[in-house]
Amino acid sequence: MGMPPGVPEVVVMRLPQYIRILSDMLARGVEMVSSQQLGEMLQVTPAQIRKDLSYFGRFGKQGRGYNVQGLLAELKDIMGLDRRWNVGLVGVGRLGRAILSYPGFAPEGFHIIAAFDSDPNLVGRVIGNLNVQSMNELDKAVKELDISIGIVAVPSRYAQAVIDRLMDCGIKAILSYAPIAPQGQAGVRIRNIDPVLSLQTMTFYLSNEADAG
Amino acid sequence: MGMPPGVPEVVVMRLPQYIRILSDMLARGVEMVSSQQLGEMLQVTPAQIRKDLSYFGRFGKQGRGYNVQGLLAELKDIMGLDRRWNVGLVGVGRLGRAILSYPGFAPEGFHIIAAFDSDPNLVGRVIGNLNVQSMNELDKAVKELDISIGIVAVPSRYAQAVIDRLMDCGIKAILSYAPIAPQGQAGVRIRNIDPVLSLQTMTFYLSNEADAG
DNA sequence: AGTTGACTGTGAAATTATGCACTAATAGAA
DNA sequence: TTCTATTAGTGCATAATTTCACAGTCAACT
Numbered sequence: 001m002g003m004p005p006g007v008p009e010v011v012v013m014r015l016p017q018y019i020r021i022l023s024d025m026l027a028r029g030v031e032m033v034s035s036q037q038l039g040e041m042l043q044v045t046p047a048q049i050r051k052d053l054s055y056f057g058r059f060g061k062q063g064r065g066y067n068v069q070g071l072l073a074e075l076k077d078i079m080g081l082d083r084r085w086n087v088g089l090v091g092v093g094r095l096g097r098a099i100l101s102y103p104g105f106a107p108e109g110f111h112i113i114a115a116f117d118s119d120p121n122l123v124g125r126v127i128g129n130l131n132v133q134s135m136n137e138l139d140k141a142v143k144e145l146d147i148s149i150g151i152v153a154v155p156s157r158y159a160q161a162v163i164d165r166l167m168d169c170g171i172k173a174i175l176s177y178a179p180i181a182p183q184g185q186a187g188v189r190i191r192n193i194d195p196v197l198s199l200q201t202m203t204f205y206l207s208n209e210a211d212a213g
Numbered sequence: 214m215g216m217p218p219g220v221p222e223v224v225v226m227r228l229p230q231y232i233r234i235l236s237d238m239l240a241r242g243v244e245m246v247s248s249q250q251l252g253e254m255l256q257v258t259p260a261q262i263r264k265d266l267s268y269f270g271r272f273g274k275q276g277r278g279y280n281v282q283g284l285l286a287e288l289k290d291i292m293g294l295d296r297r298w299n300v301g302l303v304g305v306g307r308l309g310r311a312i313l314s315y316p317g318f319a320p321e322g323f324h325i326i327a328a329f330d331s332d333p334n335l336v337g338r339v340i341g342n343l344n345v346q347s348m349n350e351l352d353k354a355v356k357e358l359d360i361s362i363g364i365v366a367v368p369s370r371y372a373q374a375v376i377d378r379l380m381d382c383g384i385k386a387i388l389s390y391a392p393i394a395p396q397g398q399a400g401v402r403i404r405n406i407d408p409v410l411s412l413q414t415m416t417f418y419l420s421n422e423a424d425a426g
Numbered sequence: 427a428g429t430t431g432a433c434t435g436t437g438a439a440a441t442t443a444t445g446c447a448c449t450a451a452t453a454g455a456a
Numbered sequence: 457t458t459c460t461a462t463t464a465g466t467g468c469a470t471a472a473t474t475t476c477a478c479a480g481t482c483a484a485c486t
Contacts, residue, residue, distance in 0.1 A: 008442075008443075010442090010443070011443095012414060012417045012418075013414050015417070016410050016413035016414055017394060017410070019413070020392070020393070020394060020410070021394055024393075034462080034463060034464085035463075035464075036462095036463080041394060041396070042394055043396075043397075044444095045444075045445060045446095046463090046464095047444075047445050047446070047447095047466095048443090048444065048445075050463090050464060050465060050466085051443095051444080051445090051465085051466080053464090053465090054464090054465060054466070058464080058465070059464090060463075060464045060465080061451080061452070061453095061463085061464070062450065062451040062452055062462080062463055062464045062465080063450095063451060063452035063453060063454095063461080063462045063463050063464080064451095064452065064453075064462080064463070064464085065462085065463065065464080066464085078417070079413060079416055079417045079420070080416040080417060080419060080420030080421070081413060081416055085412075085416060085419075087412075094311075094314075095311075098307075098308075098311050099408075101307075102408075104392060104408075104409050105408075105409060105412075108409050108412075108413070110409065110412055148419055149412065149415070149419075151408075172418070172419060172422075173412075173415035173416070173418070173419055175408060175411055175412055175415075179233070179317060180233070180237075181230060181233060181234055181254060181255055183254070183256075184256070187422070189414075189415045189418055191411040191412075191414065191415060193406060193408055193411065195312075195315075195317075195318075195364075195388060195406055196317050196318060196321050196323065197229050197230070197233070198388055198404040198406060199298075199300075199318075199321075199323055199362065199386075199388055199404075200229035200232070200292060200294060200321070201225060201226050201229055201402075201404065202362070202386035202388075202402045202404060203292055203293040203294055203298060203386070204225045204228070204291070204292045204293055205225075205385070205386070205402055206293060206298075206361055206362075206385060206386055207292070207293030208293070209385075209400070221472075221473075223472090223473070224473095247432085247433060247434090248433075248434075249433080257474095258474075258475065258476095259433090259434095260474075260475055260476070260477095261473090261474065261475080263433095263434065263435060263436085264435085264436080264473095264474080264475090266434095266435090267434090267435060267436070271434080271435070272434095273433075273434050273435080274433085274434075274481080274482065274483090275432080275433055275434045275435080275480070275481040275482050275483095276431080276432050276433050276434075276481065276482040276483060276484095277432080277433070277434085277481095277482065277483070278432090278433065278434080279434090
């Protein structure tokens with residue numbers, strides 16, 4: 001739909017961060033912002049921000065900077081974040097319930113509108129306003145409710161099977177909380193939420209930059 | 214301590230994933246693995262894996278591949294993951310308690326041994342085996358308990374202040390669950406756990422790759 | 427012992443990403 | 457109106473990262 005082809009993935013990964021900063025600024029009543037200021041807040045060079053934005057158009061005013069509200073609206077449009085996304089959750093154990101009760105999704109347009117579990121003791125129960133459905137109903141629900149994003153909150157050993165099921169249903173975006181390296185099909189994006197992995201990327205520096213300071 | 218200088222950060226970010234795969238393999242009883250096989254599981258090219266490893270040494274046998282147990286041990290050593298890390302948690306609200314009860318940290322050597330909160334109603338209470346301490350005790354506890362990693366699980370509006378406090382105590386690695394762009398000092402690594410941001414990096418593709426398939 | 431097939435380690439090449447530095451535009455001051 | 461101070465957008469240079477492709481090594485088999 002008129003979106004420039006071949007935008008580097010690194011750029012796409014950064015735009016949500018710009019959006020977050022701009023949202024904060026808008027809430028604080030800031031009207032204009034320069035790439036310089038934006039860069040300071042995100043710890044990147046101003047040039048990178050300008051370059052990133054240039055993939056999509058020209059949003060600034062020379063000598064002035066960017067209109068916060070305007071740029072925010074443009075970026076949300078570009079990223080598809082000016083609309084509602086229906087999300088399905090698989091796994092309503094402890095973690096799944098925590099996810100259901102997390103208040104941060106809905107304000108950003110992500111609405112968890114269906115929950116699934118394979119445990120017969122859970123199917124049929126109402127958890128967090130949702131009627132827990134059997135995995136057999138996944139395909140039907142995805143189509144009828146127009147679910148385009150799946151969240152996986154099942155024990156690791158079942159996670160790959162669940163991801164496979166979601167992909168078979170045509171889901172193209174999956175957020176997995178399982179500490180595994182998921183195997184995805186072409187055209188499907190998978191993101192992992194994995195605090196241990198995050199910690200493990202820092203210990204290298206703790207071990208090796210041990211200067212006396 | 215004899216660690217090669219100037220290892221690219223991208224490489225350091227990938228090693229924990231190799232470690233995870235190798236752990237799985239070891240548990241499944243696999244003895245040898247080639248860069249080819251490893252690459253298939255991680256969706257990266259074999260050459261990348263070999264190149265990454267070459268920053269640290271020569272771990273494979275030509276014609277055979279890598280010994281799973283041996284490579285795993287080497288990588289854990291390199292990453293500082295063959296030892297115990299003491300972690301302090303700030304914020305013992307709902308999220309903080311979920312983190313305390315998450316069983317995935319300890320088996321990987323990350324031990325949450327202190328919990329802090331600014332809420333007087335929580336200070337002094339025992340939550341998840343830990344006696345919740347006041348923020349005033351942070352500095353002392355960090356030193357006495359040899360805490361080198363901080364986890365931040367406080368509401369967004371307090372997160373930056375908590376991160377600043379941790380950095381003032383000499384903490385050089387922070388895992389933040391707050392949906393903000395944290396400002397770090399030089400030499401301090403901060404990682405974010407932010408499911409909304411993860412979702413937002415996928416909607417671009419959902420919106421723009423909408424081919425009829 | 428020699429041959430074969432497999433696979434690592436690594437320079438060199440290709441690709442991708444970042445940062446520089448300049449031009450053009452804009453607002454406000456003089 | 458002219459001058460000054462800003463700052464966006466961008467072509468180009470540089471830097472970083474990835475991939476290629478091949479020499480060298482190893483174990484198994486004959």
